[in-house]
Amino acid sequence: MRVALAAGRRPRTPAIIPGALPAFGLTLFWVGLLVLLPLAALAERPWENGAPWLLATLTTPRTLAALRLSFGCALCAAAVTTLLGLLLAWVLERVRPPGWRMLDALIDLPFALPTAVAGITLATLYAPTGWIGAPLAGLGFRIAGTPVGIGVALVFVGLPFVVRTVLPVLRDLPGELEEAAATLGARRGQIALRVLLPALFPALATGFGLAFARGVGEYGSVIFIAGNKPMVSEIAPLLIVIRLSEDDYAGAAGIGLLMLVTAALCLMLVTLLRRRLPAMRGVAG
Numbered sequence: 600m601r602v603a604l605a606a607g608r609r610p611r612t613p614a615i616i617p618g619a620l621p622a623f624g625l626t627l628f629w630v631g632l633l634v635l636l637p638l639a640a641l642a643e644r645p646w647e648n649g650a651p652w653l654l655a656t657l658t659t660p661r662t663l664a665a666l667r668l669s670f671g672c673a674l675c676a677a678a679v680t681t682l683l684g685l686l687l688a689w690v691l692e693r694v695r696p697p698g699w700r701m702l703d704a705l706i707d708l709p710f711a712l713p714t715a716v717a718g719i720t721l722a723t724l725y726a727p728t729g730w731i732g733a734p735l736a737g738l739g740f741r742i743a744g745t746p747v748g749i750g751v752a753l754v755f756v757g758l759p760f761v762v763r764t765v766l767p768v769l770r771d772l773p774g775e776l777e778e779a780a781a782t783l784g785a786r787r788g789q790i791a792l793r794v795l796l797p798a799l800f801p802a803l804a805t806g807f808g809l810a811f812a813r814g815v816g817e818y819g820s821v822i823f824i825a826g827n828k829p830m831v832s833e834i835a836p837l838l839i840v841i842r843l844s845e846d847d848y849a850g851a852a853g854i855g856l857l858m859l860v861t862a863a864l865c866l867m868l869v870t871l872l873r874r875r876l877p878a879m880r881g882v883a884g
Contacts, residue, residue, distance in 0.1 A: 645853035656850045657857055661829055669835040673814030676753035680810045681803055684761025692769045709756045714819025721752050722823040744826030752820045757810030764806035772798055804873035808866050815862050
């Protein structure tokens with residue numbers, strides 16, 4: 600070390616973790632093998648029949664209807680899930696009613712429950728003869744076999760993402776902020792809008808993005824309650840499965856690639872909004 604200093608060179612800082620560079624290289628190798636390589640194959644397969652054929656495949660009325668349904672239901676369900684997740688996280692952290700620990704454990708049920716089991720359960724409950732579907736059918740509302748049923752399934756599978764994202768942030772917020780705002784004369788609505796929501800917005804945006812990403816590609820919990828009627832309640836993942844069953848691998852890959860690109864753009868927009876809105880609020884304030 601003294602020789603290095605005498606020569607005017609900085610001593611080399613040893614790695615924090617021995618073998619970090621080989622481990623990093625191995626990680627990149629597995630990421631490329633398990634993620635990048637399949638994505639490259641997905642991006643290459645649709646073009647085997649030419650761009651005009653791919654464009655004609657992706658612009659058929661049935662394909663466009665399935666894509667609109669998948670992305671539209673995913674966006675609406677993510678918005679509803681974000682609101683419900685915020686309310687549920689608030690109840691678990693600030694109110695803590697009797698039995699809140701059991702409720703907190705049940706939130707993770709969609710993570711552990713197989714999607715097929717969740718789909719069958721929801722279809723049974725919301726069918727015209729089900730416990731919930733029968734009273735609604737008597738009032739003229741039908742859930743199963745409609746886009747509303749798809750939204751119900753997506754809210755069910757997306758709710759844990761929002762709650763588990765918002766709850767730790769809400770738990771770390773000091774209660775003194777709300778008390779100080781109340782001492783200064785702020786009403787409850789003002790405290791929620793000007794104190795809590797700005798602090799929770801990044802977590803809410805993250806939960807929204809996760810719920811939306813899960814909803815776009817959800818299959819098992821949706822097909823049982825959707826009814827799968829073309830042009831009405833047929834989702835894009837089901838259309839991909841149909842194309843595969845018809846040995847139309849290029850068409851299935853084309854729909855999958857379009858869904859991947861669209862979902863990635865939506866998530867990038869959510870990330871950009873999450874980063875810019877707090878900064879804009881700070882400048883405005």
